[in-house]
Amino acid sequence: MKKYFIVILAFCSLVQAGSLDGKKVFETYCWGCHHQTAMAFGPPFTQIAKKRTLEEIEAYITSPKSMYKAFGYKRTAMSQLNLTDKEKETVAKYILSFKGK
Template sequence: MNYILKLTFFVVFISSTTNASSLTTGDKVFKAYCWGCHHQTSVAFGPSFEDIANKRTRGEIQGHIVSPKSTYKQLGHKRSVMPAF
C-alpha cells in the first residue's frame, strides 16, 4: 500500500487535482515514460522509483523530469542520459 501511495504521488505531482481521471493518466504516463528505467525497488537503468521517492523533494523530481541536463550534478549524478519530458 505504501508503494501505491508513493507511485500515485510521483506520477501526478504535476497535476494539482487528484481525481480518478488524473490518477489514471498519471499511472499511464509513468508506465509509458518512466517505468522502463525506474523500477519499483531495484535499480534498472536509472535509480529505483523507491529510492527517488524517498530521497528527493517534489521540486527536485519536477526539475529533473523537465530538465535533467541542468539538474543531474546537483542531485549527485556524474552524468545524465535521461531525456527531458
C-alpha cells in the same frame, strides 16, 4: 429521476476521464528505465522517493541536463521528456508514494 441519474453518471465519467493516473504516466514514459522497487537502467522509485522532494523530482523531469550536477551526479542518462505540468506532478506524486516501501 432516470434522466438525472444518467446526467450524473455522464458527469462522473467525464471527471474520471480527465484525471491523470501517476501509474499510467509512469508506464507510458518511465518504465523503460525505472522500476518501482528494483534497480533498472535508472534508480528505483523507492530510492528516488527517499532522497527527493516533489519539486526536485519535477525539476529533474523538466530538465535533467541542467539538474544532474545539483543532484551530485557525474552525468545524466535521462532523456528530456515533454510532459505537461500535470503529468509531471502526477508522476512525481506516484514516485513519492514509494517513500516508505
